[in-house]
Amino acid sequence: xxxxxxxxxxxxxxxxxxxxxxxxxxxxxxxxxxxxxxxxxxxxxxxxxxx
Amino acid sequence: xxxxxxxxxxxxxxxxxxxxxxxxxxxxxxxxxxxxxxxxxxxxxxxxxxxxxxxxxxxxxxxxxxxxxxxxxxxxxxxxxxxxxxxxxxxxxxxxxxxxxxxxxxxxxxxxxxxxxxxxxxxxxxxxxxxxxxxxxxxxxxxxxxxxxxxxxxxxxxxxxxxxxxxxxxxxxxxxxxxxxxxxxxxxxxxxxxxxxxxxxxxxxxxxxxxxxxxxxxxxxxxxxxxxxxxxxxxxxxxxxxxxxxxxxxxxxxxxxxxxxxxxxxxxxxxxxxxxxxxxxxxxxxxxxxxxxxxxxxxxxxxxxxxxxxxxxxxxxxxxxxxxxxxxxxxxxxxxxxxxxxxxxxxxxxxxxxxxxxxxxxxxxxxxxxxxxxxxxxxxxxxxxxxxxxxxxxxxxxxxxxxxxxxxxxxxxxxxxxxxxxxxxxxxxxxxxxxxxxxxxxxxxxxxxxxxxxxxxxxxxxxxxxxxxxxxxxxxxxxxxxxxxxxxxxxxxxxxxxxxxxxxxxxxxxxxxxxxxxxxxxxxxxxxxxxxxxxxxxxxxxxxxxxxxxxxxxxxxxxxxxxxxxxxxxxxxxxxxxxxxxxxxxxxxxxxxxxxxxxxxxxxxxxxxxxxxxxxxxxxxxxxxxxxxxxxxxxxxxxxxxxxxxxxxxxxxxxxxxxxxxxxxxxxxxxxxxxxxxxxxxxxxxxxxxxxxxxxxxxxxxxxxxxxxxxxxxxxxxxxxxxxxxxxxxxxxxxxxxxxxxxxx
Numbered sequence: 001x002x003x004x005x006x007x008x009x010x011x012x013x014x015x016x017x018x019x020x021x022x023x024x025x026x027x028x029x030x031x032x033x034x035x036x037x038x039x040x041x042x043x044x045x046x047x048x049x050x051x
Numbered sequence: 052x053x054x055x056x057x058x059x060x061x062x063x064x065x066x067x068x069x070x071x072x073x074x075x076x077x078x079x080x081x082x083x084x085x086x087x088x089x090x091x092x093x094x095x096x097x098x099x100x101x102x103x104x105x106x107x108x109x110x111x112x113x114x115x116x117x118x119x120x121x122x123x124x125x126x127x128x129x130x131x132x133x134x135x136x137x138x139x140x141x142x143x144x145x146x147x148x149x150x151x152x153x154x155x156x157x158x159x160x161x162x163x164x165x166x167x168x169x170x171x172x173x174x175x176x177x178x179x180x181x182x183x184x185x186x187x188x189x190x191x192x193x194x195x196x197x198x199x200x201x202x203x204x205x206x207x208x209x210x211x212x213x214x215x216x217x218x219x220x221x222x223x224x225x226x227x228x229x230x231x232x233x234x235x236x237x238x239x240x241x242x243x244x245x246x247x248x249x250x251x252x253x254x255x256x257x258x259x260x261x262x263x264x265x266x267x268x269x270x271x272x273x274x275x276x277x278x279x280x281x282x283x284x285x286x287x288x289x290x291x292x293x294x295x296x297x298x299x300x301x302x303x304x305x306x307x308x309x310x311x312x313x314x315x316x317x318x319x320x321x322x323x324x325x326x327x328x329x330x331x332x333x334x335x336x337x338x339x340x341x342x343x344x345x346x347x348x349x350x351x352x353x354x355x356x357x358x359x360x361x362x363x364x365x366x367x368x369x370x371x372x373x374x375x376x377x378x379x380x381x382x383x384x385x386x387x388x389x390x391x392x393x394x395x396x397x398x399x400x401x402x403x404x405x406x407x408x409x410x411x412x413x414x415x416x417x418x419x420x421x422x423x424x425x426x427x428x429x430x431x432x433x434x435x436x437x438x439x440x441x442x443x444x445x446x447x448x449x450x451x452x453x454x455x456x457x458x459x460x461x462x463x464x465x466x467x468x469x470x471x472x473x474x475x476x477x478x479x480x481x482x483x484x485x486x487x488x489x490x491x492x493x494x495x496x497x498x499x500x501x502x503x504x505x506x507x508x509x510x511x512x513x514x515x516x517x518x519x520x521x522x523x524x525x526x527x528x529x530x531x532x533x534x535x536x537x538x539x540x541x542x543x544x545x546x547x548x549x550x551x552x553x554x555x556x557x558x559x560x561x562x563x564x565x566x567x568x569x570x571x572x573x574x575x576x577x578x579x580x581x582x583x584x585x586x587x588x589x590x591x592x593x594x595x596x597x598x599x600x601x602x603x604x605x606x607x608x609x610x611x612x613x614x615x616x617x618x619x620x621x622x623x624x625x626x627x628x629x630x631x632x633x634x635x636x637x638x639x640x641x642x643x644x645x646x647x648x649x650x651x652x653x654x655x656x657x658x659x660x661x662x663x664x665x666x667x668x669x670x671x672x673x674x675x676x677x678x679x680x681x682x683x684x685x686x687x688x689x690x691x692x693x694x695x696x697x698x699x700x701x702x703x704x705x706x707x708x709x710x711x712x713x714x715x716x717x718x719x720x721x722x723x724x725x726x727x728x729x730x731x732x733x734x735x736x737x738x739x740x741x742x743x744x745x746x747x748x749x750x751x752x753x754x755x756x757x758x759x760x761x762x763x764x765x766x767x768x769x770x771x772x773x774x775x776x777x778x779x780x781x782x783x784x785x786x787x788x789x790x791x792x793x794x795x796x
Contacts, residue, residue: 004191008198012171019167026156026163036110039087 074104074118077126080287082139084113089138096136100124112283114143127295127307142309143290155279158272161210165265168206169258172199173770176258180767189251196248196255203257207241211264213271229409229454232416236449237263243442254439256446259769263451266777270458277462278478281469285476285718289709296321296328299372310362319373321366324527329375330362336371337555339528340364343495344708345689346641349503349616350597351528353556363689363708367528368555387665387692391714394669394697403479404741405457409450416448423760440762446769447759448752452776456744459784464737467788472720473702473730480716483700484731485738486681490629491672491694493686494640494650497704498622500722501687503529503597503614505537515610517543519601522559522571525551530599530614531559531571558599568605577602579609597646616646622654625724630655632731632794635680639668641690668694685719685727687711702727732794733787740787744780751776 025031081093090108093115097106102123107116117129124132126142133140175195182192214237218230240260247254297305299318310328313319318334321327327340339351344363351367354360360373402410420441427437461482465475475481492498508516520538523531524547538545548569551561558572570577577600599612619625626636638659640647647661660671672694675682684691684698687707695701696714703715712718719726755772758764 004194011174012202015167015171019163022163023160026159031156031159032152033109033111036087036090036108039090039110042087043091 073121075121075123077117077119077129078143079115079117079126079129079133079140080143080290081108081113081115081133082141082287082291084108084110084115084138086110092136093133093138096132097129100129100132103129111280113287114283115140126309139291141291143286152279155272155276158213158268158275161213162265162268162272164206165210165261165268168202168210168261169265171202172258172261175199176766176770179255192253193248193251196244196251196257199255199257200245200248203241203261204245206261207237207264210261210268211237214264214267227409227413228406229413229450231409232413232445232448232450233263233267233454235417236260236446239442240446240449243439254766256766256769258766259446259773262770263449263773266451266773267454270455270462273462274458277465277469281465281474281476284469284474285712288474288705288718288720289712292709294326294328313375315375317375319375320370321373322370323366323368326363326365327360327373328362329373331360331373331375333358333360334372334374336369338369338371339367339555341367341529343501343688344706348642349495349499349501349529349646350643361689365527368526368553387689387710390665390669390693391696391710394693401479401483403457404482404738405454408453408745412450412453416445416450419448419756419760420445426760427762436762440760443762443764443769444756444759447755447764447772449773450748451773452748452751452780453745455777456748456780456784457741459781460737460740460744460787463784463787464733464740468717468726468730468733471726471729473717473726474720475717475730477716480700481730481734481737483681483716484683484734487683487700487731487734488634489637489675489680489682490634490727490731491637491639491675491682491684491698492626492656493684493688493691494638494642494647495616496687496706497685497691498638498654498656498724499616499618499650501616501706503533504617505533505612506615507611507613508537508541511610511612513541513543515601515603516541517545518569518603519571519610519612521545521548522551522561522569522601524548526553526559528553530612533614534571534599534612569603571599571601574598574600574609576600577609578605615649616642618650618653619722619724621723621725625728626654626656628725628728628794629731632728634683634731634794637675639663639671639694641665641668641688665690665693669697672697683727683731684715685724686715702730728794729792732792735794736790736792737787740784744783747779747783748776751779 030037081089084090084093087110090110093108094106097103097115097117102120103117104120104123105118108114109116130140130142175198179187179192179195181187211234214230214234217228218234221228221231237260240256240263244255244257244260294310295307296310296313297320298308298313299305299320305320313329319327319329319331323338333354333356335356337353337355340354340360341351342348342361342364345361354371359376360366360371423444424437424441427440428434464481468475477483495501516534516538520535520543523534524545525531548561551559553559554572554576556573558570558576560572560576561569579600597614599614600609601612602609629636635658636656638647638651638654638656640650640659640661641663642661644661647659651657651659660667663671668691672682672684676699681699684694684701685704686692686695686701687704689708689710691703692708692711692714695703695711701715702717702719703711705718705720707715707718717730719730751772755764755768758768
């Protein structure tokens with residue numbers, strides 16, 4: 001039974017991390033342009049480099 | 052290393068050199084932004100422009116967000132830069148993407164929270180259910196229930212808000228919608244579970260409560276995101292239509308301004324061949340005006356000083372100067388606005404399928420709950436047992452499948468139509484189209500392509516056609532363009548004739564040296580004398596409007612060129628398909644009787660009316676409505692706008708006037724009429740699918756409600772029953788993505 005004492009919090013924290021990561025990604029606009037993001041991954045210039 | 056950018060700043064397009072405070076932001080719609088390469092080319096091109104701080108393309112939305120430093124380039128410069136790269140762009144002045152994005156994001160955020168809660172509570176619940184068979188102690192069970200409560204209560208309170216607020220607003224006007232039983236089910240499930248957890252019993256339904264919210268939010272999010280995608284695409288179409296105008300200053304210098312910035316009283320110069328961007332009155336010049344979009348009339352009208360011209364029409368033959376007037380100064384536009392306001396009122400009374408179902412379903416469910424409670428009381432059991440059974444009924448009947456049934460079908464159908472080039476913007480548009488039994492078409496620009504084609508080409512010798520084309524190539528008049536096209540199609544070689552003068556309302560002339568007097572134009576212009584010329588052309592000189600004459604020299608015989616507004620390539624096929632689908636097809640046009648009659652005959656439409664003004668079209672629709680018919684109106688012109696708003700359902704062609712596109716339920720892109728038939732087929736299919744989904748949901752209720760009334764529902768049964776019915780309904784709806792579309796009776 002002692003296993004539960006740390007297994008349950010661990011499960012909740014890990015799940016919560018996933019949730020927070022998703023909410024962060026959402027608010028930083030990463031789901032704005034799903035089609036474009038696929039191509040941006042192939043670009044080899046640095047972010048912010050405007051040459 | 053000085054300043055580093057956070058990812059958020061990079062994504063927002065900010066740079067360390069220019070703090071975002073004093074930048075102005077421009078949103079451009081780009082028509083042919085289709086690939087990753089385009090994105091790179093646009094970003095590279097625009098970020099090379101002086102004064103541009105940041106560029107961010109959005110491939111999904113086909114938009115480019117540009118941040119411009121103070122004193123940077125104007126919108127027109129940016130558009131011109133993009134034109135150099137081959138992109139057609141336009142400014143979106145009143146884009147409300149932020150509001151829509153917020154709604155999208157808000158639902159997605161709630162969906163994420165509900166998903167997290169569902170996953171974790173299911174984990175705990177499955178342990179509890181497994182514990183029934185094994186040896187889970189009562190303390191562990193209680194602990195798990197408390198943990199579930201800790202997750203579920205805040206999750207339901209946050210994620211369920213869209214349903215609660217919708218239910219409240221419906222109740223506040225004393226109506227019932229689907230969200231009322233949903234909210235009741237979710238809240239009762241959570242509330243009762245909390246109470247049972249405190250008492251330490253087994254009747255804990257947290258998983259049912261949270262997963263209900265989760266499933267329903269999926270449906271609502273898909274619906275919302277598709278809706279904003281559709282309205283974004285429609286906004287782009289409109290934005291690309293709105294033009295620029297050359298405004299003349301006091302000193303006579305011209306300045307290009309976006310049409311929306313033009314105020315009444317400004318003087319606007321319209322070049323020959325240019326689309327007029329504003330409504331106004333002519334102060335100088337005479338020109339032929341192509342007014343198809345306004346009146347449906349294919350034959351240009353000659354206007355002169357003092358005449359009114361309308362935005363969207365084209366000055367064909369000569370430049371004119373126009374003073375912009377207010378829209379409400381204007382008889383035709385204000386008349387159309389008035390007719391539209393009246394027409395839209397009748398449509399807002401439409402009740403959607405899901406809401407109609409809710410009106411029957413919601414009271415029924417509440418009565419069943421009450422009957423269960425009273426039944427158990429009558430059988431002599433305690434208040435608690437009776438209450439538990441009654442609440443179980445309300446949880447089981449919470450219309451998860453029912454509320455998913457319609458949105459799932461709508462989303463599948465709308466996204467499939469989207470890929471066929473039909474943008475359905477009205478939320479209930481497809482539902483109304485499914486009920487349609489009469490198809491009313493406009494002629495010019497809808498049934499026809501809206502451009503004249505030469506019909507008697509066989510009677511005209513190659514040498515005459517080439518000579519006429521050499522003259523015609525100097526003009527933007529639709530008939531001239533048609534002559535040039537016909538000559539090109541025949542493979543004739545001709546070079547543009549020099550020294551050609553165009554007289555608006557009459558025709559073209561060329562006096563090469565010693566008064567050869569070559570002329571192309573109206574019968575009057577060419578001095579056609581019925582006694583000698585008609586014989587040569589082999590065609591009767593009828594009303595003269597759709598005939599052009601060519602005379603090579605004053606003493607040469609005149610040759611007639613006859614024109615007709617060509618039907619869209621698949622017009623007859625589409626009409627036949629509509630009729631095969633049990634629809635009656637009517638043609639209502641503002642054009643002249645003779646043209647409408649021949650177009651109707653060619654397309655195979657028996658019933659037609661010509662010379663209709665906008666209010667005549669409305670009257671015609673009212674007559675059909677009174678006869679119990681439900682009309683799908685397809686049109687394009689501004690004169691169709693009130694009819695599009697008044698019809699039971701409506702579609703506008705992509706070339707349509709802006710007001711018509713907004714008035715219609717959807718926009719059809721491309722050169723064919725087939726998408727209209729596809730839309731009808733899809734709408735009917737979607738309706739059948741929705742009803743099938745209702746049947747699935749009702750079957751589920753018929754099986755499980757008696758179980759619930761008997762007080763036999765355990766949390767395990769509730770969880771299985773709810774998930775199974777939701778998945779069955781969604782899977783059924785997804786079949787719409789692959790069915791073949793045929794319009795059937």
